[in-house]
Amino acid sequence: MALDDKKQPIVVKKVYKKAGHHGGSWKVAFADFATAMMAFFLVLWLLNATTAEQLGGISEYFRNPSAVEGKSTASPGSLGDGTGVAPALINLEGAIDVAPESDYDADSSHELSERMEREQLEALMQVLRESIDSSQALAPFKDQLLLDLTPEGLRIQIVDHENRPMFDLGSATLLGYSQAILRELGALINEVPNKVSITGHTDARPLLRANYSNWELSAERANAARRALVTGGMQPEKIGRVVGLADTVLFDKEDPLSSVNRRISIIVLNKRAEEAIALDGQLPDVPPTQERGDVP
Template identity: 60%
Template sequence: MAINESKQPIIVKKIVKKGGHHGGAWKIAFADFATAMMAFFMLLWILGATTEEQKAAISDYFNNPSVFMGIATSPSQAMGEGTGSKPSLIDFEGAIDMGPLQDPMLDPEQIAALADEQDAARLASLKEILEHKLDQSSTLAPYKDQLLIDIVPEGLRIQIVDKEHRPMFDLGSAKLKNYTSDILRELGALINQVPNRISLTGHTDARPLGDPSYSNWELSTERANAARRALVAGGMRAEKVGRVVGFASTVPFDKSDPNNPINRRISLIVLTREADEAMHEERALLESGREPAPPRPPGVPAPPAPSID
């Protein structure tokens, strides 16, 4: 006898429990908030612990985190026709990374020391670039033996010297030769790629000019100023000039022969931060009515301090 079994449907019952935790999303949001607050308090600490110059240096670094601070093109430095500026001639690949300057835990002295290191590295790199340009540039290469580049305590010094039968200026005049103007224009475009200011000094030989009303003092100063105008015409910003001085024949290149043509020269120094600050201090003394020490010729060490018995 067959037994008919009725088949009952299988019912699956799903139970959803309400309540409990909401996952880990809140942890991520809280971590982001904590990080933002930490960064905010570090910013407040930096603003309170640094001078205005140090703030400017830090700001400049974050705008351009490389050994060449301040190379970003601002609206006043726009490139192209009618702007008076040329595209950058410097290859900045391989610039030294100065990452430690980003550490917000550095004290003002450490920041200043790092800024000095960055300054020295920047000038050393510029020296290498200029020396490379002496070989590669059609403007500079023919006058390579008249362009002397070295590092002095005040910064990177570039001297443009006279040579027999190839003077920089007309005889007894502050008028630049055409090739001298071309050299200075190209140097101006290169120097403009770094934020450092410059000092310009003019030098003559010991030959008198024959005009009692116009001496080598006037001539050396006017020649330095003519060099300044050519540098600016080449694209260097006018405000980068910190000093224009004439030394006449008082600091000869060739001390054994005061009349050597090489003594007639223009000396351009791309100043270190420390040298620039010293120049500011001299100006402050002048404004206060006190007399600062006379400017030292480039590369001449400071006199030793007097001994105390």
């Protein structure tokens, strides 16, 4: 048999390719995304659980960190970095508590809140002064309107003049221009959220009426002022206290019968004074300002 006639064996070569893996980079990216979302929702939760006062304290820290430099006394887990500042601790309920022994404590946040409130009352006092100068209803009586800042808030005193009293002698009925003054003030005071305290004062002249004294008269005058303020636009719920003090807090101690002792005192209360009234209804009496004549 010839060589060409021989059948050559047919060799079939099968190539098996190993399937390569697609890599794990997508898993890392997904894990990073999940972590970021968890952190985002955690921040939202903490913000929702934090009071406005605490947020103000944190904001003040990041705006001026040097104000809280000092020896760090933060416990483990604090937000401080060991460099001498320990701004806050996060408790298990998500609220932000100030470190108990830190130089940056609750007092700092409280002081910030009080400073902001005082600035708001100073701004209101400036608005009142400008309104008194420009208002046709108030300008003629600017010498009877006295404004000053006290530890309780912004005090507005409306005093009597011999020829221009707020009330008829021995009466709790407001005269026409007195109502106009109080209505104008009511609209302006309503622009701030603070509550107000209204106090009526009389001179030391005794009343010749049975079972009716300066105590009743001063209280009724304070209530008349309250009604006029509400008529002018002040919300009734802003009234924190209405009281009559008769002649116990004289404006002019040297002359107890002086007309300036007959006055209405309106205090736009700060937060501390509001809390004191809510606690026991008491508000320390502030000596009347001795500035006379024009608005201070």
